[in-house]
Amino acid sequence: MSELGEGSASGAGPLAGVRVLELAGLGPAPFAAMLLADMGADVTVVHRAERAVGADPSSAKGNVFDRGRRSIAVDLKHPDGVATVLELVDGADVFIEGFRPGVAERLGLGPEVVRGRNPRIVYGRMTGWGQSGPMASRAGHDINYIALAGPLAHIGRRDQPPTPPLNLLGDFGGGGMLLAFGVACALNERNRSGEGQVIDAAMVDGAAILASAMVPAYALGYFHPERGTNFLDSGAPWYDVYECADGAWIAVGAIEAKFYANLLAGLGLEAAGLPDQNDEAGWPVLRERFTAAFLTRPRDEWLVVFVADDNCVTAVLPFTEVLDDEHLAARQTYVDLDGVPQPAPAPRFDRTPATLDRPPPVAGQHTDAVLADAGFSPAAIEALRASGAVA
Numbered sequence: 001m002s003e004l005g006e007g008s009a010s011g012a013g014p015l016a017g018v019r020v021l022e023l024a025g026l027g028p029a030p031f032a033a034m035l036l037a038d039m040g041a042d043v044t045v046v047h048r049a050e051r052a053v054g055a056d057p058s059s060a061k062g063n064v065f066d067r068g069r070r071s072i073a074v075d076l077k078h079p080d081g082v083a084t085v086l087e088l089v090d091g092a093d094v095f096i097e098g099f100r101p102g103v104a105e106r107l108g109l110g111p112e113v114v115r116g117r118n119p120r121i122v123y124g125r126m127t128g129w130g131q132s133g134p135m136a137s138r139a140g141h142d143i144n145y146i147a148l149a150g151p152l153a154h155i156g157r158r159d160q161p162p163t164p165p166l167n168l169l170g171d172f173g174g175g176g177m178l179l180a181f182g183v184a185c186a187l188n189e190r191n192r193s194g195e196g197q198v199i200d201a202a203m204v205d206g207a208a209i210l211a212s213a214m215v216p217a218y219a220l221g222y223f224h225p226e227r228g229t230n231f232l233d234s235g236a237p238w239y240d241v242y243e244c245a246d247g248a249w250i251a252v253g254a255i256e257a258k259f260y261a262n263l264l265a266g267l268g269l270e271a272a273g274l275p276d277q278n279d280e281a282g283w284p285v286l287r288e289r290f291t292a293a294f295l296t297r298p299r300d301e302w303l304v305v306f307v308a309d310d311n312c313v314t315a316v317l318p319f320t321e322v323l324d325d326e327h328l329a330a331r332q333t334y335v336d337l338d339g340v341p342q343p344a345p346a347p348r349f350d351r352t353p354a355t356l357d358r359p360p361p362v363a364g365q366h367t368d369a370v371l372a373d374a375g376f377s378p379a380a381i382e383a384l385r386a387s388g389a390v391a
Contacts, residue, residue, distance in 0.1 A: 013040020013345075014352045018187065021085070021092040022069070023076075023109070024048065024363075027142075027167070028175030028203060029098025029126040030065035035180040036094070037068025038345035038354050044370055045361075046085055049075040052364030052391035059362075064342045066360035072371070073364030073391040080389035082108045088374055089114050089121065093196075094183055098126040101136050111198045121196040122186040126179050128170075130202030142170030142203065149174075149207035154214065158228030158235065174206025229280075231255065237287035238263060238277060241316055248299035249316035252290070262311035266302075267293040364391045 015036055020043040022033040030045075037043040045066060052073035060066065072088075075081040086109070089095060095114050097104045104110045104125075111123045125131060128140040135148075146152045146169045147162075156163035179201035186197055208215075217223045229235040238254045254263040260277050264270070269289060275282020294302065299315055306313040317325060323334055323341055335344045338359035345354035367390050371381050384390045 012352060013038070013354045014349055015184075016040035016352070018042065018094065019092045020044070020094040020096065021088055022046065022096040023098070023104070024051075025098035025126070027065075027098075027171045028179065029096055029124075031172055031176030032124065032126065032179035032183070032201075033069070033096055034065045034067060035176065035345075036183060037358075038356065040352070040354060041094070043069045044088065044366070045069045045071050046076075046088075047071050047073045047363035049073045049078075049081070049364070049388065049391040052362070052367075056362075060360045060365075061338050061340050063360040064337075064340065067337060067342070067356065068358050069361055070358075070366035070370055071361035071363055072367045075389055075391070076107050076109070078387065078389045080384060080387055084371070084384060084389060085109060086113070086117060087376075088370070089117050091374060092118065092121055093187065094122045094124060096124040096126070096179070096183075100139075101127060101131050115196060115198070119195055120190060122183055122190065122199065123196065124179050124183050124186075124199045124201065126175060126201050126203075128175075128203045130205060131200045142167035142175075145170040145174070145203040146207045149204050149211070150215065151207055151211045154218075154225075154227055154233060156227045156233075158226065160228065162227065169210055170203040170207050174208075174210050175201065175203040178203075178206040178209070235280075235283070237283050237290050240287070242290060242294035244294050244299040244302060245296060246298035246300075250294055250299060250302055251314050251316050253312040255312070259310060259312045262306075262309040263313065266305045266309065266311060266313070269293065367391065 018036070018041040020033060020036055020041045022029070022043055022045045024030070024045050024047045033043050033045065074084055076085070097109070105112075111125075114123055115121055127136070128145050129135040129138060143152065143164050146164075151169055152162045152164065154162075155165055179199065182199040182201050186199055190196055214223065218225060223230045224235075227233060231239050234240050238252060238260055240252060242250050242252065244250055252263060254260040257277070261271070264274070267290065274289065275285050277286075297305075302313070303315055315321075322328055328334060332344055334341055335356060336342075337356055340359075345356055348354075368381055371384070371390070372378075376384075381390075
């Protein structure tokens with residue numbers, strides 16, 4: 001795991017030169033801004049002023065989603081605070097907010113106001129249910145969005161309840177990544193039109209689009225509607241996880257015939273004495289034989305058995321072990337930033353590689369510097385602080 005330390009934005013990365021202004025929030029919107037910062041964008045996060053009072057610098061290190069940013073602390077209920085943010089809008093390329101519909105408008109920072117000052121700005125909105133529709137104003141979390149969109153009903157084992165897959169599908173895959181993709185698209189379009197636009201990124205929409213392969217498969221009868229009965233949902237014994245003698249786990253994804261043949265060879269099983277791979281009626285027998293075989297050796301011995309073949313067999317690594325994996329270490333998939341292990345920026349670029357050189361800030365850490373860069377005089381900055389508009 002490589003180590004990265006304190007520094008300033010290097011100007012590297014494919015989004016170098018893009019200036020992003022982010023209203024601090026939770027989960028998917030900060031994750032989207034993190035992805036943009038990882039790719040070289042100059043991101044300033046507007047934290048609440050009260051967070052800056054007595055802030056513990058050591059507490060910021062674990063806020064990985066805030067990495068790569070500068071922080072300014074502003075009281076958005078103070079008219080001079082809102083006016084200050086609008087001054088920063090003038091020099092920004094992207095504006096990101098993750099409030100429920102209507103909240104940014106009530107603060108005086110809605111799309112009409114922001115884009116009225118800066119028509120070129122890309123205004124990214126991150127919500128659960130979207131800016132429109134009968135549920136737009138309702139509360140929700142990842143589990144609710146993926147439930148209504150459909151994926152949750154099909155995640156889990158047969159005869160078991162639906163299993164929440166952490167908060168990966170709604171918050172991050174269907175939320176933050178969708179918003180970051182939307183921002184990149186809108187910036188590209190602006191190169192042609194010269195104008196920005198508003199992005200309505202909803203986690204319920206993102207969860208649905210992540211299920212693009214599954215929705216038509218179920219509709220056309222290719223997949224069974226019952227959980228845990230299909231080849232990608234733990235129904236197929238050759239696409240599942242198995243416990244080993246030491247209690248560790250192995251993942252098997254031997255879909256293709258050649259990989260399946262290598263799986264059987266590694267387990268010491270003869271195909272002639274087993275049901276056909278794709279005979280669903282025989283899957284319980286295959287699962288029983290595979291389960292018994294994997295329980296005869298500890299995980300690492302199985303990894304040695306399968307290391308030489310194309311077989312789609314890997315360890316199931318918990319986060320406590322990923323830092324020690326040879327492949328992940330060689331690719332520096334995980335890095336150390338200011339003493340905190342975390343995923344490295346992705347994807348990789350050969351000409352404009354992403355860099356990670358600014359740890360998560362304490363709320364308000366860069367208030368003076370950000371305002372000075374925007375043209376505020378020392379006297380104006382002091383006046384804002386004295387009024388409580390910034391901290």
